[in-house]
Amino acid sequence: EAEVAQSPRYKITEKSQAVAFWCDPISGHATLYWYRQILGQGPELLVQFQDESVVDDSQLPKDRFSAERLKGVDSTLKIQPAELGDSAMYLCASSWRGRNTEAFFGQGTRLTVV
Amino acid sequence: AQSVTQLGSHVSVSEGALVLLRCNYSSSVPPYLFWYVQYPNQGLQLLLKYTTGATLVKGINGFEAEFKKSETSFHLTKPSAHMSDAAEYFCAVRAQSGTASKLTFGTGTRLQVTL
Numbered sequence: 651e652a653e654v655a656q657s658p659r660y661k662i663t664e665k666s667q668a669v670a671f672w673c674d675p676i677s678g679h680a681t682l683y684w685y686r687q688i689l690g691q692g693p694e695l696l697v698q699f700q701d702e703s704v705v706d707d708s709q710l711p712k713d714r715f716s717a718e719r720l721k722g723v724d725s726t727l728k729i730q731p732a733e734l735g736d737s738a739m740y741l742c743a744s745s746w747r748g749r750n751t752e753a754f755f756g757q758g759t760r761l762t763v764v
Numbered sequence: 765a766q767s768v769t770q771l772g773s774h775v776s777v778s779e780g781a782l783v784l785l786r787c788n789y790s791s792s793v794p795p796y797l798f799w800y801v802q803y804p805n806q807g808l809q810l811l812l813k814y815t816t817g818a819t820l821v822k823g824i825n826g827f828e829a830e831f832k833k834s835e836t837s838f839h840l841t842k843p844s845a846h847m848s849d850a851a852e853y854f855c856a857v858r859a860q861s862g863t864a865s866k867l868t869f870g871t872g873t874r875l876q877v878t879l
Contacts, residue, residue, distance in 0.1 A: 654807075681865075683867070685869075690872075691871055691872070692854055692869035692870050692871045692872050693808070693854070693869045694869075695866065695867070695868070698864050698866070700863075700864070705862075705863050705864040706861070706862070706863075706864040706866060739805075741807055741808070743807075743808075748865070749796055749858055749859070749860060749865040750796050750813075750815035750816070750858075752798055752810045752813050753867055754810075755800075755807035755808040755809070756807050757806060757807045758805075758806070758807050760805065
C-alpha cells in the first residue's frame with residue numbers, strides 16, 4: 651500500500667539552529683500539504699502545493715519558515731532559526747487533485763526545540 | 765471561510781456503549797466533510813468522508829456519520845465501543861479558498877474507552 655514518507659521521525663534541536671524535514675508523497679498525488687500540530691490541538695495548515703506551486707501559505711511564518719517542492723514531487727520544510735515555540739508535530743499529507751479527495755498523511759516528525 | 769467545531773474535547777464511554785462524537789461545520793459553499801483518527805505519535809488515518817450522494821456514510825472499524833445540512837452537522841457514531849477505539853478524532857472540512865481547495869481541521873475529541 652502506497653504511503654506518504656517523512657523523515658526524520660523525531661528531531662531534537664537547540665533554539666536558533668536550523669532544522670529541515672523531508673516528505674515524499676504518494677506517487678501521482680499533485681497536492682502536497684504541510685501541517686503543524688501542537689500537542690492537544692488539531693493540525694494547522696502551514697503550506698499547500700499544487701504540483702510545484704504554492705497555492706496557500708497564509709499561515710506560514712515566512713520570516714523563519716520556508717518550503718519547497720522543486721520538481722513537484724518530494725518536498726522540504728525548513729525552519730531557521732528554530733524557536734522554543736516551534737516544538738510540535740509536523741505532518742505531511744498528499745492528495746489527488748479535486749475538492750472531494752481525502753488527504754493521506756505521513757507518520758509525522760516530532761520536533762523538540764531545547 | 766470554512767471551519768469546523770467539535771463539541772467536547774474529551775469523551776469517555778464504557779466498552780460496548782454507543783460512541784457519539786459531535787462536529788458542526790461552517791461553509792459558504794457545499795462542503796466536503798471528513799473524519800480522521802489519530803493514535804499517539806502517529807499521523808492521521810481517514811475513517812470516512814462525505815462528498816455527495818447518500819447522507820449516511822459508513823467508514824472503517826464500524827464507524828458511520830450522517831451529513832445533516834439543516835443542522836450543519838456531521839456527527840460520528842459507532843454502536844458499540846471497543847478498547848481499541850481509544851484515540852483522538854478529528855473532523856475536517858474541505859472547501860475552495862481562493863485558488864486552493866483547503867482542508868481545515870477541528871480541535872479534536874479524545875475518546876476514552878473504559879471497562
